[in-house]
Amino acid sequence: MSGSYTVHRWLNKERVLTAIFSLWTILWLFFLIREDKDGQYKTYFKLLTSRGEEKKQVIYGRDLIGFSEFCKDMIPAGQTYEIMGLGDYDVDKVRLRYLLWPARAEDGDTDFKITVDPGIKDVEGYVRLVHDGSKGNIFIKKDRL
């Protein structure tokens, strides 16, 4: 009886509230500071020291940006292309699509085919355009040559 009375006295609302508030604050600070992804802070400091388009290279990767620049030179605005060899939800795929607008990504019979897999050297009905091939290749439809 006296034990439960002691617990009851100790567990008053002020203490419960203080405990909840303290736990909340500790967890908040822990998850705020903890790196969510490996190298998050390193990337962040690189971003701080980069300017303009360099920032995109830090986030998207130098290879992807270089390859997208090449594709932009090759694919005129309004033409269509298909990105091959990447899953529908692959982040490189959506980033390429974003970078390459106003050229338009589509599926199927497109003016160009893009692959970020350097191993793909041939696409039926298309001719490969010259690129160093480090990130990928770009192909143009034969009847457009």
Add this chain to the structure above:
Amino acid sequence: MTGAFAALMALEATGLVFFLVFMKKTAYECTMAELLSVSFFAGLGIVVYTLFIFDLLNIRFAVTNYLFFSAACLVAGIFIIFTLPGRIILAPPRAGSLFPLSLAEKICLSGIAIQFLWILFMVLPSPVSSHDAVANYALKSKIFYFTGLIPENFFNMPEASVAHPDYPLMLPLAMTWIYGFTGFDDVVVNIVMPVIYAAFIVLFYSLSRRQFGRTFSAICAFMLATVPQFADYAMIIHADIILAVFITAAFIYMTLYMKSLDKNYLVLSSVFFGFSLWAKNEAIVFTAAFVILLAFFLCRCAGRPPDKARSMLTVLMVLFIIAAPWFCVKLLSGPANSDIRLSEINFAGIAENIRDIPVLLDLFQQEVFGPKKWNIFWILFFGSVIWKRKKLFRGEILYMTLFMMISSACYFSAYILMTGYDLYFFANTTISRFMLHFCGAAMFLAAYLVHDDISRVLERCGGKNKGM
């Protein structure tokens, strides 16, 4: 950065003029904090609405047109404000002066400031990068900015060209507005998210103050501001946090109306619900729940039937005026939803999804008990609901509870009716975002349930918790 600041100021000024006209016309009283934050979100909604109308009228998305529009609003607004009788009343904060702050208030204020600065510093040097931001919102705004309009076949573009063309356009159009002032700069445009976050915390605090004491409101605002998931979504270009903001504000105004029967709250609630329909498709669920509950409330409350009918009609009119352009275009152009295709719903698919309910529940409990995304937010919420279960169906809390129950039941049904993917994939990629839509309203409901008990404790500790 100056361009982005100008864009946001133009947006704020546009909203401010509309809100001041409303205040003068209706004698609505509010604090400076509520005035500025509501004006920001009103401005956001009005600007998005206007850009959409620009497109329908074939007026290009160009900064000269934006400035002309803002200037016209300012001139017309100021003229109306000066010609209308009465005066604009800025109510003082509830418990007198803002200072001195209690220890709890100092901690909360510092916490919110640290969290906001953290978000700002993480956002400022980064280009748009997250998956959905690039696939959806940023790509759409890039398309709109460079095309100068919404392209003719935009709503029927395949998913391979642009993700989810059927999604409402609040965020892409807001970004297009900013690009008008800055030129195409997908680093600076990110600033819109921390500003939305900050305006929302101010709004949440000022609306909480209509109901609760100062220290208790500060604690609620601090907890909401530091929910990791909430802060994380303020760092990336996503519409989920915008939906959460509009739903939370609408929900609180709805509660205030049901408590006080002040029609101004009802109008504000419908305006926020109306604009939420421009943020995400899920807003339909919340808005429908609001209309149903309002009808239920009006049937039960005392008053003359013509007055009740007028209240209902006002709400429906506001919702119709705000949402009509978007839904007309959507219905006429018929973009397909990639997650739920009505023609593909069949018994076998539903049965398969029902079999996977344990997977859904497992993901849900991971969200509730995992502190990484939610701290102990949902544990506290469900704890408050269990602790104060007897209050859940009393007075205006009944409608708050039903609102949460109806909307979460609709979300659950959407998972069961989903046709696009398998349930695990869909739930795993969406559940934390969907819970974000509820978190502001859940915070307010939990606060409403426990504030009597907590306020007493805070008073003993020396906090300021007197009502208005």
